[in-house]
Amino acid sequence: MTNETPTAKLSAAGVSIWLDDLTRARLNSGSLAKLIEEKNVVGVTTNPSIFEAAITKSDDYKAELKDFSAQGVNAEDAVFEITTADVAAGCELFAPVADATKGVDGRVSIEVDPRKAWDTEGTIAEAKRLYAKVNKKNVYIKIPATQEGLAAITATIAEGISVNVTLIFSLERYRAVVNAFLSGLEQAKANGHKLADIHSVASFFVSRVDTEIDKRLDAIGTDEAKALKGRAGVANARLAYQVFEEIFSSERWGLLADAGALPQRPLWASTGVKDPAYPDTLYVTGLVAANVVNTMPEKTLDATFDHGVVTGDTIAGTYDESNALLNQLEGLGISYNDVVGLLESEGLEKFVASWKDLLNHVQDALDAAGKEA
Template sequence: MTTNSPTAQLSAAGVSIWLDDLTRTRLTDGSLQKLIDERNVVGVTTNPSIFEAAITKSDAYKSSLKDFSAKGVHSEEAVFEMTTEDVANGCDVFAGVAAATKGVDGRVSIEVDPRKAWDTEGTIAEAKRLYAKVNKKNVYIKIPATVEGLEAITATLAEGISVNVTLIFSLERYRAVVNAFLSGLEKAKANGHNLADIHSVASFFVSRVDTEIDKRLDALGTDEAKGLKGKAGLANARLAYQVFEEVFSSERWALLADAGALPQRPLWASTGVKDPAYPDTLYVTGLVARNVVNTMPEKTLDATFDHGEVTGDTITGTYDESNALLNRLEGLGISYNDVVGLLETEGLDKFVASWKDLLTHVQDALNAAGKDA
């Protein structure tokens, strides 16, 4: 890996850089390995939107689709087979990183069917099925942080399966996620699992908070409102890190740590800047602290490598300021609870829509392949 670039500086500051993208082409043309070698990338995240783009906009899956069509495979099973194959191969690419970091990094995430986000038992079953199919120790199973997902997170961890908890927007929900993690480890310990082999991250979404709050600030139109734009996302994430520090210095955690457990790291997701008026590395350089992950779309990764200014820890010591910012927004009539609730609903709706689009496009491709046979 490079040692003097901004991405290397970020890694040295304690931030694990993961790529928020995976395609079959990346796996076969060496470009993913190049990001590991040159851009300090130590993991990959995927989601339904990423797979929808990968499979429907690439010729790399034509051969698989032709084979599935010949066998009469339906779109749901074809998607399951293709995505798990890509993730398994991605895990192989990161095997060296996983070994070097004892499983902390070198991870590739795959998400349960988002239509099961409100179905606890369905999510648990899907998590087990994905884990068994990928069959790699360095896979992460992504479970959305819905109310129904919390119990599924605990149950999946209790089985010794590592979990990436996704779509977290609120501090209250984040606290519930951390509690689900601790409960899962406690049950895993009781079940006889080696806690050192169980890993987890909690994906806290950043830029979407600013997108929604900025919209409301623009509607107010005052100078005070305009002066608060582009600040809530960082403040919210920084306060999440405060929760992380509190929980993982507690007596409850100490008992698990003594048994070999490793903390559930905060993962900064949705770190691509949506407003071009903002610095394109805003949600990277503004969220630097030890024991965090930043999963970046390639455009943000490139920007960080090119001109990111890493100045050390930009989180600890900001908690009073961050709380004051959120209180000012409340004072202007912008409800934090309303914003984060809306974002969770919209996030899940987008993932479900992407998944349905993927299934439709894959079925169309299967049908077309059958006609060409």
């Protein structure tokens, strides 16, 4: 593998490339291993939508579902067994990467049942159950950054379990997420856990911010409004990196770092471009900095590998400009708090809907297999 490809340059600039997809076909065909070898992929993220597509749009799980049907397994337990098995296999594939990076990369994420996003205790219990079932050191348990999820993040970290915090849209919520992480580390230390073994990322969503704000800019329709399209997502993420730099240079963090803790890295999620008018690598090349993760759908990964222009850090020195942009949007009557609140609500609704669709499809498959027996 050459060091001159755009993905190699991205990695050299401090960006860990993770694939936003996992299927049994990828694992069994060797295509995921090929992405590790050729395109610098060092981790994988999953979510309910990804599993819904993987299980319902292929025959890879047909035999397993037939066995489950014969055993009288219900849809929820079947989904639990299938998804944890795929994630465990992914963790095995990425184990050499995890070993080489001391657990920083080589990670595979699995999300708690999204229906528990508003249930703190339910999320904690589900996180522990998933962690025990996958039983791999390099698994990440994904917990949505709802208000109720913050305490669950702290409690899960306190147990020594590594966490991927997902569905972050606002700077205020991101600060709360980092605080929950630090509180968890402080409790983990008191509980006797080795802090160097606990890892975390904070998944900050990018493209969906532009989708919602662009819609509002189009409704305004002025030249000033149109000139701001496609810029808010990157600006918001850049300001999140400013928060990251601020908190992880604080005295509170220094005490934890001295005890062996590693920072919670920002992860750029939702990096596939939704508007074809924008460059297809917009949310990759515009968010290059040290100590971040970019989790990409394969289409975005391929575009980056093919023609991404990576010239080094594209975040440093942008904070004043990014703040000014958000202020311009407020001046046009576009409420930042309204946008991010709506996006969190819609994001959770989509994940819950995907999860319910998955359960329904699996139940249909179990019923069909039972009739064939």
